[in-house]
Amino acid sequence: MGLFDAVLSAVSNPGQQASPGQLGAILSTVQQLSSNHGIDAGTTQTLVSVVGGYVQSALQQQQSAAGTEQVQSTVNQYSGTGANPQAVEAVLGPAMQQQVVQDLIQRTGLDPQTVESLLPTLVPLALNFLQSGQHTGNPQAGNPVLTAFLDGNHDGSLDLGDALNMAGQFFGR
Template structure:
């Protein structure tokens, strides 16, 4: 899992933004979101995975520099409706909601209310690859997520699941 390897590498690199506390905060917020909406961990993982796929498409279309700018602007652990609008637009957002209804069985209102939290969390994970010493150095986590070779092996839900197991073993 190349993306998770990039995250582990960033955690081990003091020049990168990533650290165990940031990952724990992201995972804790995902767990809290799951608890608040009464979804099981598998459903939440599906939500994160599908949202991640849509984010990848949106960020790829934006191009590398704009993608990094969007990640920096909207990555966080608090709800942000502007992030949803900036990254998905109305058409893609509607398509995402329909896809999530089909894959999770959740109602549209629940999904709509979860998106302003899920998107900043996913972007926060991608932000962990920022170089704190040299911001122009590039972001290997974002680059891996954008999956330049289009082999499709990137799944944020799986990455968060593995990160949870990794942090649980510490």
């Protein structure tokens, strides 16, 4: 199951956290970031895709080292729609954070200050998106959205930017 399919399944499952409101809040925050910084939709999708790729890599490393439960705990602790510099530190760490900034500058042409100011919101948004698959009544039941994001079958078909774009189209945003 692809990432977007896992999200749609979670939205239609009352036992999971996903809701149109949660996804709408994520999409609204992304749109607001774009608007506040004068960033076009294509650049915004690049930002989300690149940050999503680094978050995926970091969470896969965490999963290898500490297990899926620890990854879910990180997702739960640092997800949100507001700026949270601690989320960037906890998920990416200083070395990967610098890589992300440099990669985003190269891919988008945005200045370093803008990129650095966006990360504390983009990382928690990515985690909020992943939290949507969490079971409400049984946290031990697994999170199919997180599983799809971590690409359990290792087929490489994942892009958080594309998934958010499809969600936006699906929900008419």
